[in-house]
Amino acid sequence: MKIVTIVGARPQFVKAAAVSRILRKTHEEVLVHTGQHYDRNMSEIFFDELNIPKPDINLRVGSGTHAKQTAEMLIGIENILLKEKPDYILVYGDTNSTLAGALAASKINVPVIHVEAGLRSYNMKMPEEQNRVLTDRISSLLLCPTSTAVDNLKKEGIVSGVYNIGDVMCDAVLYYSKMLDERPKEYYFSRLTGLDKAVPLLKDWYIATVHRAENTDMVEKVGEILRAFDLLDAPVIFPVHPRTKDFVNTLRMNNFYDNIFFVEPVSYLDMLYLVKGAKKAITDSGGLQKEAYILNTPCVTIRDQTEWIETLTGNHNILAKPKADDIVDKVMYTVIDEKKSNLYYGNGKAAEKLCEILYS
Template sequence: MHLIGAARPNFMKIGPLFHAIKQNPLLKGVIVHTGQHYDRNMSRGFFEDLGLQQPHINLNIGSGTHAEQTGRTLMSYGELLLKENPRLVVVVGDVNATLACALAAAKLGVPVAHLEAGLRSYDRTMPEEINRLLTDTLADRLWTPSEDADQNLIKEGIDPARIKLVGNIMIDSLEMMRPKIEADRTAKSLGLKPREYAVVTLHRPATVDSGQKLSQMIRILRELSERLELVFPVHPRTKKNLEEFGLWRELGRTTGLKLLEPLSYIPFMNILFNSRLAITDSGGLQEETTYLGIPCLTMRPNTERPITVTRGTNRLCKAEELTGLVHEILENPLKKPDPPKFWDGKTAQRVTADIERMLLK
């Protein structure tokens, strides 16, 4: 079977599943990297951290518009399928490669399974939402991370027999790597004191592609850094825009704010484990902070992971609300909630058992 990955969050989902598949002598997994993220810290470092060999196959798609990435991946992966004819294609998450590879497989009659199916923001201005909707329509098997995802799919008319709640595989990666994360010294090497700083990640186009919005965000972060130290691993897209809008030097001169290169999984999680709170526009970080009981402020009007708000530590907020919410968190410690069902580090085992039933029945 093919396990498709394109970007860092994909690799974190593939990692535990690949290891679980390796333990089953009846199954064989082949990692196909489409090459959407090609910077070392954005991909290869994650393979090392997660104990994965380098991808068996790399399509080397690279960057481009959504249409270019999707089109090149569809063509390249379609050619690969004709050569290899796998018994199952497993796609994960919601990047362009997720949809492109699912579409290529479906057109050739190769069964498709979607890991992390059923997530919905109900915001079709987000390219990821389009990828999620179409991939779930194409997939033969839909592995969901939470019960609300099941309900989303059923409302859309998908046969419940195609849906299986397996839990959150991001938690598998976290638990698999916990000993290395806790032994890592990244936070200490940066002089960070436990629970006395916040982690910041920003990369979505809606956050960083507008000069006006990015300038507002930087001004707020600089103000916050006077109250709480901030650690900001800067995504390449964000850095490019900070430089283009003339904000990079200003940010670099800010006392109380540490700018870092993109980090691979273990050092980033070491910083997160020891943080007081997170400020993000990411998807995965909403889940990890919910599991860890760390307050998270998500700079978006909606989320495809609403269970992190209803059952977790996540709050959606606008830029102008950020300062007040940070101060509120600092003054009112949060009680750690119970994680959602099957967020227990055993999702890969459930998925592998289901794959065996599908392929060997």
């Protein structure tokens, strides 16, 4: 069986690391990188570090408006599918690469496998929500990470081809987190410019990421978030996403943030280490909420809703407004019920279940 897999953004590389390792034992896979994330720290380093097979094809689409980016992907992916003639196309998550892959395949009757199907924030203003809803509608196999995702699809009348396999991101976190203790703290911090000299001082830290459009569309919003970070009771390590970089640079020209370490985007293993050792994670990323939960690190999510509602149990994850006072309050004063925790995302065998379904 031949499968064309589409990846294009950082979380998808991690998911592909978990799935391709199992999938290639029995199936032929053609790995296509759309180039949605294209600099080394957001892309190439993941293939090297996680031992993912190098992409067979790189479309090098790069940045652009949603329409331009998706259109270029559609053209490129369709040409690949016409040439490769796969049995399935496999897409992950909710990015423009996901939607482009699913649309290109469905138009020429190639069945679509959607890994991470059924997630819902019920906020159709989010591009990610639009992508995941549309992709689910045209997929043949909908591989859900949780029972909640299965229920979401059932409410929408989608029951055929739906399976709860667990979360492939959980596979990756459990697999790669075993490597973290093989190296000392100095190793991870020395790789991050500006943190190498801070190692003796950083006994506690927060890890933060900010990249969602609703938080980065105005410099004032980014300013509120940075003000919150600067008011916290431990330093904040803040890998700056390319989407956030210009606003951050503008704000740093007129403000001195002495509680924030601004660093370039970090590799997956470095991020896992920083999340595992942090007092809390502060993010608007869907993936990081879940990674923090799996690693038992409390999380504050700067959003009005989350598709990963299981993480909210016992305040292990809590939502905050993009306002300095609310972020500080949620980070420093939230009471967490340690007894309310569960293995919602599986046992690290999601990729194996995926392959079993393809055999059946």
